[in-house]
Amino acid sequence: MPFPSILSQLSKKLALLRSVLPLNQYCIKYSSCKGQAGTMKILNVAEKNDAAKNIANHLGGGNTRRREGLSKFNKIYEFEYNVRGQNATMVMTSVSGHLLTHDFAGQYKNWRGCSPLALFDAPVIKFCPPDYENIKKTLEREVRSCQMLIIWTDCDREGENIGYEIIKVCQDVKPNLQVLRARFSEITGPSIRRAINTLEPPNQLVSDAVEVRSELDLRIGAAFTRFQTLRLQQVFPENLKEQLISYGSCQFPTLGFVVERYKAIERFIPEPFWKILVSHTIDDLTVNFSWKRVRLFDELACQVLLDTIQEQPEAVVEKVVSKPKSKWRPVPLDTIELEKLGSKKLKINAKETMRVAERLYTQGFISYPRTETNIFPKNMNLAQLVEMQTPDNRWGAFAQNVLHDGPNPRQGKKSDEAHPPIHPTKYTQGLQGNEAKVYEFIVRHFLACCSKDAQGHETIVDIDVNGEKFVASGLRIIARNYLDVYPYENWKAKEIHSYEEGQRFHPSTVDMGESQTEAPKPLTEADLIALMEKHGIGTDATHADHIETIKNRSYVGLEGINFLPGKLGLGLVDGYDSMGFAMSKPNLRAELEADLQRIADGTRNAGEVLAEQLRNYRAVFERALEQASKIDVALSQYLGEARQPAVDAVVQMNHKKVCACPLCQQDMVLKQKQNGPGFFISCMGFPDCRTAIWFPSSVENVEVLDQTCNNCNTRPQKIRFRFRRGAYQPFFPDNYESCVGGCDNDLMETLEIRPLRDLANRNPPG
DNA sequence: GCAAGGTC
Numbered sequence: 001m002p003f004p005s006i007l008s009q010l011s012k013k014l015a016l017l018r019s020v021l022p023l024n025q026y027c028i029k030y031s032s033c034k035g036q037a038g039t040m041k042i043l044n045v046a047e048k049n050d051a052a053k054n055i056a057n058h059l060g061g062g063n064t065r066r067r068e069g070l071s072k073f074n075k076i077y078e079f080e081y082n083v084r085g086q087n088a089t090m091v092m093t094s095v096s097g098h099l100l101t102h103d104f105a106g107q108y109k110n111w112r113g114c115s116p117l118a119l120f121d122a123p124v125i126k127f128c129p130p131d132y133e134n135i136k137k138t139l140e141r142e143v144r145s146c147q148m149l150i151i152w153t154d155c156d157r158e159g160e161n162i163g164y165e166i167i168k169v170c171q172d173v174k175p176n177l178q179v180l181r182a183r184f185s186e187i188t189g190p191s192i193r194r195a196i197n198t199l200e201p202p203n204q205l206v207s208d209a210v211e212v213r214s215e216l217d218l219r220i221g222a223a224f225t226r227f228q229t230l231r232l233q234q235v236f237p238e239n240l241k242e243q244l245i246s247y248g249s250c251q252f253p254t255l256g257f258v259v260e261r262y263k264a265i266e267r268f269i270p271e272p273f274w275k276i277l278v279s280h281t282i283d284d285l286t287v288n289f290s291w292k293r294v295r296l297f298d299e300l301a302c303q304v305l306l307d308t309i310q311e312q313p314e315a316v317v318e319k320v321v322s323k324p325k326s327k328w329r330p331v332p333l334d335t336i337e338l339e340k341l342g343s344k345k346l347k348i349n350a351k352e353t354m355r356v357a358e359r360l361y362t363q364g365f366i367s368y369p370r371t372e373t374n375i376f377p378k379n380m381n382l383a384q385l386v387e388m389q390t391p392d393n394r395w396g397a398f399a400q401n402v403l404h405d406g407p408n409p410r411q412g413k414k415s416d417e418a419h420p421p422i423h424p425t426k427y428t429q430g431l432q433g434n435e436a437k438v439y440e441f442i443v444r445h446f447l448a449c450c451s452k453d454a455q456g457h458e459t460i461v462d463i464d465v466n467g468e469k470f471v472a473s474g475l476r477i478i479a480r481n482y483l484d485v486y487p488y489e490n491w492k493a494k495e496i497h498s499y500e501e502g503q504r505f506h507p508s509t510v511d512m513g514e515s516q517t518e519a520p521k522p523l524t525e526a527d528l529i530a531l532m533e534k535h536g537i538g539t540d541a542t543h544a545d546h547i548e549t550i551k552n553r554s555y556v557g558l559e560g561i562n563f564l565p566g567k568l569g570l571g572l573v574d575g576y577d578s579m580g581f582a583m584s585k586p587n588l589r590a591e592l593e594a595d596l597q598r599i600a601d602g603t604r605n606a607g608e609v610l611a612e613q614l615r616n617y618r619a620v621f622e623r624a625l626e627q628a629s630k631i632d633v634a635l636s637q638y639l640g641e642a643r644q645p646a647v648d649a650v651v652q653m654n655h656k657k658v659c660a661c662p663l664c665q666q667d668m669v670l671k672q673k674q675n676g677p678g679f680f681i682s683c684m685g686f687p688d689c690r691t692a693i694w695f696p697s698s699v700e701n702v703e704v705l706d707q708t709c710n711n712c713n714t715r716p717q718k719i720r721f722r723f724r725r726g727a728y729q730p731f732f733p734d735n736y737e738s739c740v741g742g743c744d745n746d747l748m749e750t751l752e753i754r755p756l757r758d759l760a761n762r763n764p765p766g
Numbered sequence: 767g768c769a770a771g772g773t774c
Contacts, residue, residue, distance in 0.1 A: 048773060073774050097772025104768095111767065119768090158772060214770070221769030229767075248769045362774070370773085542771065549769095 042083060043146040044092040044182075045139065045166045047153040049074050050368055051187060051418070052094035055152055058192040059090065069093055069142075071134040076142070083196060091142055095135050098158070099165040102126045102218060116226040117625070119219050120618045128169075136169055143170040148178045151202055152195075154418045155183055157600065161210035163202050185417040186377050208606035209599040215610060216592070220617050221248045227625065228572070235632050235646050239639045245568070246553055249589050250538045254546045255555045256584030257531045259565045259573045261523045268519035274302035274512055276309065278463075278470050280497065281508040287496050289463060289470035289507075299514075306512045308466060313510050315463045315470075317503040325458040325475065327491045329482040331412035332374045332421030333445050335540040336533055340526040341445075345488040346437050347561075350525055350544035356438045357422070365426050366442050370541045371419035374412025380420060382407040382450055388427040389443055398485040399447055407450035441488070448486040455479040456491070461499045465507065472496060522562035535586035536593050567638035574638075575631030581620055 046052035053075065056064045060079025069076050077092040107113035108122040128136045143149065149170050153159035167179050180199040184191045224247030232240050274296055278289040296302045331337075335354075342353030357369035376382060386407050389399040412421075423446045424439070431439050459474045474496025483491060523531070529543050538546050550556050555569030565573075576583040592613065598604035624631075632643050666684045 071774095095772090096774065099772090101771090116768095154772090162772070210771080217769040217771085219769090223768085225768040244767060246768060250770065358774080539771075541773085545770085 040083070040086055040088040040148065041146045042088045042090050042148045042150055043139075043143050043170065044090055044150045044152055046092070046094040047159055047162055048096055049094045051152065051154070052077060052092050054187045055192055056090070056092040058187070058189045059196065069135070069138040071096075071132075071138060074135055074138065076138070081196070084199075088148075091146060092152075093138060093142060095139075095153075095162060095166060096132065098162055099128060099132055099136060099169060100126045101129050102214065104218075104222070111226055111230070116223040116230075117618075117621065119223040119226075120614055120621070122219075124215060124218065139166065139169050140173050143173050143177065146174075146177075148180065150196075150199065151179065151181045152184075154416070155185070156416060156418070157206055157210055157596075159418075160203050160206040164204070164207040167202065185415070186373075186420065187418065188377050188379060190379070191377075203600075205602050205606075206600045209596040212599060212606050212610045212613075213592070213596055216613050216617070217249055219614065220621075221246070223621055224624075227621070227628075228631070231628055231646055232631070232635065235643050236635065236639055236641050237644060238641050240568070243568070244553065245572070246549070247583070248546075248549070249592070250532075250542065250546045251549045251553075251555075252584050253535065253537050253586040253589055254528065254532060255550045255565070255569050256573060256586065257528060258523055258550070258556045258563045259569060259584065261520060262565050262570075265519045265522065270516040270518065271297060272299075272514060272516045273297050274299050274514050276302065276306055276468065277509070277511050277513050278315070278465060278507045279509045280315070280472075280505060282497055285495055285497065286508070287472050287474075289461075289472045292469040292471060295515075302512055305468060306510070309468055309510055312466045313507060315465045315505050315507055317461060317499045317501055317505075318464050318469075319460075319462040320499050320501055321460045323458055325456045327454040327456065327483070327489075329410050329451060329453050330445055330449050330486070330489075331410050332376055332449050333423070333442065334372055334374045334412070334414065334421055335370050336372075336529060336543070337374070338369065338422055338442075339544055340529050341441070341488065342438065343525040343529075343561075346434075346441055348434055348437065349547075350529060351548045352434065353438060354544050356434045357442075360431075360435060360439055360442075365424065365428055365431075365439055367421075367423050367425050368419045369422055371422060372414050372416035372540050373419055374414050374421050376409045376411070376421060376423075382409065385423060385425070386447065386450060389424065389447065391427060392429065392443075394440075395444060395447055395485050398451070402447055402451050405452070408452070409450050410453075444485050444487070448482040451485065452479075452481040454481045454483045454491055456493075459496055461496065465510065522559075522564055524561045525563065528563060536590055537586055568635070571635030571638045572631065574634035576624070578630045578634060579624060579627045581624065583620075 044052075044055070046055055056077035056079060059081050060077065064077050064079045067076050067078070073096060074094045079090050079092075081088055081090045083090075102124050103109060104119065105123045105125045108119060114122065149167065151163040151166060153163045153166070163181060171177050171179075179202060181202040182192075182195040182199055184195040225245070228245040228247060229243070232245050233243065275294065276291045278291075280287045280289065296305075338357060339350035339353055342348045343350050346353070348356070354369065357366065360366045361369050383403060383406070386399050386402050390396045390403070392399070422442055424443045428439065455478045457476045457478060459476075461472050461474075463470050463472075473494065475492070475494045477491060477493045480491075483489060525547065528547060532538055532543050532546070533540075537543075550569070551558070553568070554566050555572070556563050557566050558564075573584045582588060595604060595609045595613070599606045599609055628646070632646070636643050664683065669682065669684060671682050
């Protein structure tokens with residue numbers, strides 16, 4: 001081989017080697033040659049790139065180096081740090097939320113691969129979805145050269161579970177890897193340094209609670225969704241043929257809130273009431289006094305009181321109270337407030353508000369928008385953030401004033417211990433449309449919360465008119481303060497005459513007014529989010545998604561700003577209600593949340609909770625299958641469509657040949673009714689050939705494990721089945737011989753089936 | 767084609 005060619009090959013090999021091995025592996029080798037073999041290398045993993053970047057900057061300062069990972073969103077930051085008295089090279093990277101997801105395996109993934117009932121104990125696998133493979137590969141590559149792993153995920157329940165996903169991926173590569181957890185209350189220098197000096201073991205219990213939640217959500221959600229969808233598409237082909245009719249532990253209670261309010265309005269009967277109104281006019285100003293009894297639901301009684309007053313309608317001023325009053329500036333902005341105010345004040349719905357906020361965040365204009373915190377950390381440099389806004393011609397002068405007095409944020413009461421409240425991080429005036437609106441809102445809210453409460457002076461005047469008491473109030477605004485930068489709120493001054501205690505005057509009018517009680521208003525998006533938060537439905541990051549889901553499913557619709565249930569939503573809620581199941585009520589989810597907390601506390605075992613919840617939901621599901629027609633009945637009233645018969649479709653469990661048909665020699669396969677328990681093995685030649693073997697409906701799950709007996713290896717007559725414990729009562733017609741043998745345990749039996757010819761005349765419906 | 771939870 002000519003020399004230049006060898007050189008070229010060598011350089012190609014070197015390039016390949018460099019692309020496979022991370023750069024720092026060379027560094028380590030190089031430095032160990034220099035006699036620094038004792039330097040330790042630690043892999044640090046945060047929940048998202050933003051956190052990794054900030055933590056690395058706090059620990060590494062100006063000496064932090066950045067390089068690319070395999071995922072373009074998750075960078076790698078490197079710096080030196082002394083951990084537990086030992087110098088270490090820190091490799092800091094991140095995932096993007098959950099690294100692993102779970103789903104059903106094999107035939108159970110297929111909607112027609114099993115009865116939805118089987119999903120309560122079908123195998124579930126956990127795996128890395130394809131779009132996160134690059135993140136996983138980065139971890140696998142980086143951990144090879146590290147001796148320790150430190151988990152820096154958010155310090156909440158999901159964060160702990162994400163931590164264990166990272167641990168699993170890393171320990172699959174390095175089984176003896178030492179793992180520690182950093183716990184921090186906010187991403188600030190002191191908090192992060194405290195965390196690294198007090199590393200702890202990760203908390204398995206907290207992570208277990210999340211495993212239970214996610215497995216339940218999957219099994220229950222999928223079972224009900226498939227059942228509802230497959231059945232109702234058949235029963236109402238005109239309306240629902242293409243409709244996905246999903247069930248979820250968060251979307252259904254959200255739908256429930258909308259339906260409940262709608263029904264409260266429907267059944268509302270207005271009630272008339274009467275009140276006495278007193279007014280006092282001098283020059284152009286009329287002061288209205290309101291009655292301390294507020295209102296009476298009895299017209300005659302009100303009339304009697306009015307008559308009494310009118311016998312001697314002179315007012316005596318009993319008390320004048322004059323005192324300062326303030327209107328409080330807003331607390332720092334968290335996600336839920338951003339969504340609610342976006343929807344209410346900017347008329348941008350929660351989902352869109354969050355989409356816009358995420359874009360502003362990735363462009364560096366605002367801080368991380370998913371936060372439950374409404375308290376600014378003590379040592380945060382707010383003045384610097386306020387100063388950035390001084391060039392603006394709309395709020396720059398206000399920002400300058402805030403700087404002059406020193407930013408003094410009103411503080412809320414919530415902290416997620418990871419992210420600060422939402423605030424602007426960069427000044428811009430180059431935004432358009434909703435991005436401009438949301439950015440302006442975030443800036444104004446930030447400046448408002450850092451300024452001063454509005455100051456006013458209130459006067460309250462109590463009067464007595466011949467025994468009846470009335471009150472009026474006036475308000476003078478002294479300093480608008482934060483209101484000058486915050487047009488989303490208003491404070492109206494109200495004029496009042498000046499009164500003195502003991503003063504007597506004749507009211508200008510004394511009248512009786514009639515009115516009636518008003519129905520509650522339909523829910524707005526802000527109301528809905530507030531209800532979800534109150535009942536613990538979803539998280540701050542998912543409220544908008546659940547609302548979006550029930551809109552997409554046509555369960556609810558929007559009329560202006562009001563949420564109204566659609567026919568499908570009403571029918572589903574009524575259907576389950578008529579079975580006596582609180583599927584659309586928030587307490588089911590709340591009870592699960594309480595159990596999850598017990599798992600995390602260590603007062604309940606995760607496996608027990610999972611089994612108990614599955615048992616309960618399974619029982620509900622079975623009864624829902626039995627009474628499914630109640631949903632049809634409820635829906636047909638709303639849809640106005642006649643019900644088509646629900647054919648209990650037969651589901652082919654898999655494509656495995658169980659045995660050959662003794663009549664026509666075609667394959668016999670395992671089948672099941674779509675929505676019921678019970679199984680049978682039937683000939684693929686149906687309907688020409690009707691050979692079938694039936695199992696009783698008490699059998700809840702049958703799985704063909706292999707086609708040969710594990711004892712005698714005979715094919716094809718020997719089949720192995722798995723039955724649910726306690727439900728094993730296989731039944732065979734007289735003209736079948738069955739034998740039992742080769743048990744592994746009481747759940748597994750090997751059955752031998754020898755079909756006889758006369759069975760061909762039986763008529764199974766499948 | 768299912769859930770809810772993370773996040774880009």
